[in-house]
Amino acid sequence: MERYNKFYSLISSISKSIQKIKSEEMATLGLKGKQVQCLYHLFNEEEGISMLQLCRVCGEDKGAMSRTISELEKGDFLYVEEAKTQKYRNPIKLTSRGKEVGAFINNKINEMFAIGSEGVKEEDREKFYENLSIVDKNLKEICENYGGKND
Numbered sequence: 001m002e003r004y005n006k007f008y009s010l011i012s013s014i015s016k017s018i019q020k021i022k023s024e025e026m027a028t029l030g031l032k033g034k035q036v037q038c039l040y041h042l043f044n045e046e047e048g049i050s051m052l053q054l055c056r057v058c059g060e061d062k063g064a065m066s067r068t069i070s071e072l073e074k075g076d077f078l079y080v081e082e083a084k085t086q087k088y089r090n091p092i093k094l095t096s097r098g099k100e101v102g103a104f105i106n107n108k109i110n111e112m113f114a115i116g117s118e119g120v121k122e123e124d125r126e127k128f129y130e131n132l133s134i135v136d137k138n139l140k141e142i143c144e145n146y147g148g149k150n151d
Contacts, residue, residue, distance in 0.1 A: 043102025048091035
C-alpha cells in the first residue's frame with residue numbers, strides 16, 4: 001500500500017507540475033497544453049507526420065486531435081498537406097510561424113527538464129527511465145488483460 005501511495009503521489013505531482021508549467025509558459029502565446037504537445041512533436045518531425053501518428057505520440061483520440069489541428073491551422077501554426085486520399089494519413093507540417101513557436105517550445109522544454117533534473121546523475125536518470133519503462137510495460141499488459149483498448 002505504501003509503495004502505491006508513494007508512486008501515485010509522485011507521478012500525479014509531476015504530471016500536475018508539467019501541466020502547470022505548460023499552462024503558464026504558453027499563456028503568453030495563447031496556446032493550450034494539447035496544442036503545445038502537437039507543435040512540439042511537429043517541430044521535431046521536419047517532414048511532417050500524419051494525424052494518426054500525432055494521436056499516438058500525443059496520447060489523444062482522433063476527435064480531440066482533429067480539433068487541436070483545426071485550431072492550430074486557424075492560427076497559422078500548421079497546415080495539412082493534401083497528398084493522400086485518406087484524410088488521417090496526410091502529412092501535417094508547420095508554417096514558418098509554427099516553426100518559430102515550435103523552436104520556442106522545444107527550448108522551454110529543454111530548459112525546464114534541465115532545471116527539473118538538477119542533481120540527478122546521467123546514469124541514474126537512464127536507470128530511472130529504464131525502470132519507469134518496465135513499470136509502464138507491465139501496467140499496459142495488465143490493462144490488455146481487461147480486454148479493452150490500451151489508451
